Amino acid sequence: MRELENLSTDELDQLLGLRPSVDIPAAAQRSTERVGVLSFEEGGIPSGAFARQPAALVRAALAASTGPVVSRWGHILLRRVLASRLAAPDGMDPVEFAGLRARTLNAMGEFAAARALVQDVDTANYDPRLTEAAINAYIGTADIVGACPVVRIGRIDRDDAQWRMLAGICNAYAGEATxxxxxxxxxxxxxxAPRIDALLAQRFAGAAGNGRRGVTIEWDGVEDLTPIRFALANAVGEAIPDSLQAGMGPYYRLSAATAPMLPLPERAESAEFAAAQGVLSSRAIIDLYSQIFAIEGVEGEPGDRATRLRRAYVDSDPAARLSAIREIWGGAPDGETYGRYVLTSYAAARMPADEAFADDAAGLVSAMLTAGLDRDAQRWMDTVDGGSLAWGILAAGVPQFDGTVSGGDLSDFFDNDPSARQAKSRLLVAGLAGLGRIDASDASDYSEEMSLGLGRESTWSRAITRAAQVGNPGLVAVLAGLGMQGSGWERMTPLHLYHIVRALDAVGMNAEARMIAAEAVARA
Known part of the structure; x- marks a missing residue:
C-alpha cells in the first residue's frame, strides 16, 4: 500500500491501465500514406518524389542533417521539400519518415514548420522519434499546451524532469488542477527540476485552474537558458533578465523571432538573424517593421529602423531612398548585414538602375536577390562595371544570360576580390560552372589554377549527381541541404557548391540554383 501511495498519478494511471491510448475517434483517424502540409499545387514537390528512392540513402541524409544550412536559399528550399505532402520511401515506415523530417526542421530552427508536420500524424501513431521531434517543435514555438496530446498519449519511455513538468501542466489543462x-x-x-523551471511550470499550470495562489518567479542564481525555460518564460509573459538574453545563441534567436507573444520590438531584435537564415521571408520581416512603425511611441533602434524603412520605400527622391537604405545597412552588427539586405529587398528593387547609384549596386542587387527579385536585379546588368562585385553577383543570379562569361571580366573580378583567400572568386567560378555559364574547358582550367578540385568525387557527390540524372528534385534538395550544413560560408567549398548548383539546375530548379550561387558570391 505504501508503494502505491508513493506513485505519482501518471505512474498510477499507467499501472491501472487508465492512460488514454487514442485521442481521435476511429472514424476520424487519418492515413499516413502521405504526410505533410504543402501540396504540389501549393508549391511543394510531387508526393511520390521519395517513394521509389532507397530508404537507406534518405534515412542517412536526413539523419546527418543535424544543424543549420549555411545558405538562406538552401534553407528555404529544404524547408519546402521537408514540409511537402510526401509518401515514404520504399521500405521505410511513414511515421519514421515524418520523424526524420521533423527532426531536421527542428535542427534548422523551423519549429513552426516542424509542428505543422507532426500535427499531420495522429498522436496514437507516433513512434519515439516523432514524439521527441514533436515535443521539441512545441517547445520551440512556446506552444506548451499544444504538446499535451503527445505527452498524455505519446509512445515513449521518459521520466525526466522536463517530461514530468509537461505532464503536470497538461494535467492542469485537462481539468485536474489539484x-x-x-x-x-x-x-x-x-x-x-531546477527551481526556476518548476516555478515557471507552476505559473503556467496555475492559469488553467481556479486557484488564486500566486507564484513568484526568482531569477537569482540562474546562469543560463534552456529551451524549456525559454519557452515557459515567454509563454507566461515573464521577462527574461538582460544578462541571460545577452548573447543568446541561434536557437533562442530563431525561436524569439517567430514567438507571437513577445512584443514586436523584442522580436525585431532577432528578426534579421532569422531572415538571414531563411526562417523569415522578406515579406514577413517587412510586415514586422510595418507593424512597429504603426505603433505610436515605440522608442529605440527598432522604431528608428522602421522609420528609415518607410523613407526607403516612400520618399519621392531616389537619392533620399538610397540614403535611408544605406543607414539601415550601416547599423547592422558585424556579420549580420545580410539580414538587413532581406529587410530592404523590395526597397532596393524600387531604385532606378542609374550609374549615379552604381557604387551601391552590389548591395542593392544582393538585397533584391534575397527576395528572389531576379528580374529587377537584371536591370542593373548594363549599368555595373564588368568584373565588379555587383557584376559577379548578377552573372550568377540573373535569369537571362547570353552565352558564357567573359574571361576578361572574370580576371578583373579575381583582381578586385577583397575576400580572404579569394573566397568570392572561388565560389563564383564554382557557381558559374554549375550553371553552365563557363565553358567546360575554361572551368577545368580555372579549377586547376585555383585548386578548386571540381573534378573530385565523393560518396555525396556521386549520390547527388545520380539523383539529378534520374530527375528527382526532392532527393537532390535533401542532399543539397546536407552539403550546405554549417554556420558560416567559410564552411562551403567550391566543390560542394558546384555539385549543388549543377544538380538543382539539372532537375528544373534553375531559379534556386541561381539564387544559391549568387548568395555564395555575396556572402563569402
Whole structure:
C-alpha cells in the first residue's frame, strides 16, 4: 500500500491501465500514406518524389542533417521539400519518415514548420522519434499546451524532469488542477527540476485552474537558458533578465523571432538573424517593421529602423531612398548585414538602375536577390562595371544570360576580390560552372589554377549527381541541404557548391540554383 501511495498519478494511471491510448475517434483517424502540409499545387514537390528512392540513402541524409544550412536559399528550399505532402520511401515506415523530417526542421530552427508536420500524424501513431521531434517543435514555438496530446498519449519511455513538468501542466489543462499542483510541487520540493523551471511550470499550470495562489518567479542564481525555460518564460509573459538574453545563441534567436507573444520590438531584435537564415521571408520581416512603425511611441533602434524603412520605400527622391537604405545597412552588427539586405529587398528593387547609384549596386542587387527579385536585379546588368562585385553577383543570379562569361571580366573580378583567400572568386567560378555559364574547358582550367578540385568525387557527390540524372528534385534538395550544413560560408567549398548548383539546375530548379550561387558570391 505504501508503494502505491508513493506513485505519482501518471505512474498510477499507467499501472491501472487508465492512460488514454487514442485521442481521435476511429472514424476520424487519418492515413499516413502521405504526410505533410504543402501540396504540389501549393508549391511543394510531387508526393511520390521519395517513394521509389532507397530508404537507406534518405534515412542517412536526413539523419546527418543535424544543424543549420549555411545558405538562406538552401534553407528555404529544404524547408519546402521537408514540409511537402510526401509518401515514404520504399521500405521505410511513414511515421519514421515524418520523424526524420521533423527532426531536421527542428535542427534548422523551423519549429513552426516542424509542428505543422507532426500535427499531420495522429498522436496514437507516433513512434519515439516523432514524439521527441514533436515535443521539441512545441517547445520551440512556446506552444506548451499544444504538446499535451503527445505527452498524455505519446509512445515513449521518459521520466525526466522536463517530461514530468509537461505532464503536470497538461494535467492542469485537462481539468485536474489539484493533481497537477501536487505533481509540480513535488518536483519543486524534491529538487528534481531546477527551481526556476518548476516555478515557471507552476505559473503556467496555475492559469488553467481556479486557484488564486500566486507564484513568484526568482531569477537569482540562474546562469543560463534552456529551451524549456525559454519557452515557459515567454509563454507566461515573464521577462527574461538582460544578462541571460545577452548573447543568446541561434536557437533562442530563431525561436524569439517567430514567438507571437513577445512584443514586436523584442522580436525585431532577432528578426534579421532569422531572415538571414531563411526562417523569415522578406515579406514577413517587412510586415514586422510595418507593424512597429504603426505603433505610436515605440522608442529605440527598432522604431528608428522602421522609420528609415518607410523613407526607403516612400520618399519621392531616389537619392533620399538610397540614403535611408544605406543607414539601415550601416547599423547592422558585424556579420549580420545580410539580414538587413532581406529587410530592404523590395526597397532596393524600387531604385532606378542609374550609374549615379552604381557604387551601391552590389548591395542593392544582393538585397533584391534575397527576395528572389531576379528580374529587377537584371536591370542593373548594363549599368555595373564588368568584373565588379555587383557584376559577379548578377552573372550568377540573373535569369537571362547570353552565352558564357567573359574571361576578361572574370580576371578583373579575381583582381578586385577583397575576400580572404579569394573566397568570392572561388565560389563564383564554382557557381558559374554549375550553371553552365563557363565553358567546360575554361572551368577545368580555372579549377586547376585555383585548386578548386571540381573534378573530385565523393560518396555525396556521386549520390547527388545520380539523383539529378534520374530527375528527382526532392532527393537532390535533401542532399543539397546536407552539403550546405554549417554556420558560416567559410564552411562551403567550391566543390560542394558546384555539385549543388549543377544538380538543382539539372532537375528544373534553375531559379534556386541561381539564387544559391549568387548568395555564395555575396556572402563569402
Amino acid at each position: 493533481r497537477a499542483g501536487n505533481d509540480l510541487r513535488r518536483l519543486l520540493n524534491t529538487g528534481a
